[in-house]
Amino acid sequence: xxxxxxxxxxxxxxxxxxxxxxxxxxxxxxxxGAPLTIDRDRDKNPVVALREIADETITxxxxxxxxxxxxxxxVEVDEPEAETVPLLSSSPxxxxxxPQSSGDDGDVQFDRMSEExxxxxxxNLAPPTETEEEGx
Numbered sequence: 310x311x312x313x314x315x316x317x318x319x320x321x322x323x324x325x326x327x328x329x330x331x332x333x334x335x336x337x338x339x340x341x342g343a344p345l346t347i348d349r350d351r352d353k354n355p356v357v358a359l360r361e362i363a364d365e366t367i368t369x370x371x372x373x374x375x376x377x378x379x380x381x382x383x384v385e386v387d388e389p390e391a392e393t394v395p396l397l398s399s400s401p402x403x404x405x406x407x408p409q410s411s412g413d414d415g416d417v418q419f420d421r422m423s424e425e426x427x428x429x430x431x432x433n434l435a436p437p438t439e440t441e442e443e444g445x
Contacts, residue, residue, distance in 0.1 A: 314356060315359060318359055321365065322362065322369045327369075330376065331358075331362065331369055331372040331373060331376065332362060333355070333358075334372060334376040334379070335372055337354075339358060340354050346361050346364075347360055347361055
């Protein structure tokens with residue numbers, strides 16, 4: 310590779326290993342059709358990527374963000390809050406958190422449940438009965 314170009318990039322990206330990752334990512338973007346920010350001058354994509362970093366036509370922080378995004382398999386999506394699930398039990402502990410309608414404005418309000426009430430309610434829950442599968 311062009312030694313002068315690498316030495317020009319070191320003051321933009323201090324870590325040489327990070328520079329290789331960023332320049333490689335940019336070179337792959339160029340080969341997939343990303344627009345050039347400098348003249349090519351018959352240089353190959355890795356050299357063009359290094360020259361773009363050295364000339365600061367593309368910032369290393371933007372490249373790093375793009376690289377991280379391209380490597381993510383699961384992208385966090387902000388989802389709306391889950392709706393309130395109706396209660397299944399009619400025990401006194403469950404009644405402590407039952408919604409109470411205020412009537413005039415239609416808002417739903419909830420009472421607080423203490424930890425002790427929660428534990429008592431959990432103790433009253435029965436595990437599901439197991440049924441034997443047919444055909445064994």
